Amino acid sequence: MKIKDLKRMERHQAYQEKVLPIGEDMVEAMQAKLIEKEVSVILSYHEKEREFERAVSREDVLRVLEDGYVIEVQGIQKDRKGNLLSIDVLLMSYVKITKGYRPLHVAVNLKQNEITVKTVYDPRSREWQWEDNYEKRVFYIEE
DSSP, X not given: OEEEOHHHHHHHHHHHHHHHHHHXXXXXXXXXXHHTXXXXXXXXXXHHHHHHHTTOOHHHHHHHHHHOEEEEEEEEEEOTTOOEXXXXXXXXXXXXXXXXXXXEEEEEEEETTEEEEEEEEOGGGGGGGBOTTSSSBOOEEEO
């Protein structure tokens, strides 16, 4: 039986409250650079495989990069002086499909002038891992 791991959820939420503003600022700056074509987009080998496997178009991935919002910061890399080198974030957006909209999560690494797309997936494939709106992670433990 799976039950919610409340302690882990609380630690995760506290961390997100602390770092989410950093991720949001980086994504906002990245989206502005995308519009001006001042940033390069790199698609990892893993992302390319998942794009095909999960029936996600390249245009949908780019749309999430342009219009998505940060739902989770997954890691921050700083130099020895504490300067931000890069940040790993999970973006979410809804993309139009034939009949309605599809939620998509796109995991990216953001650097000064570079976006590396690590993976893409439809969070409905992991419904047990997300709250109803697919914006907050839920942690479970086996009992």
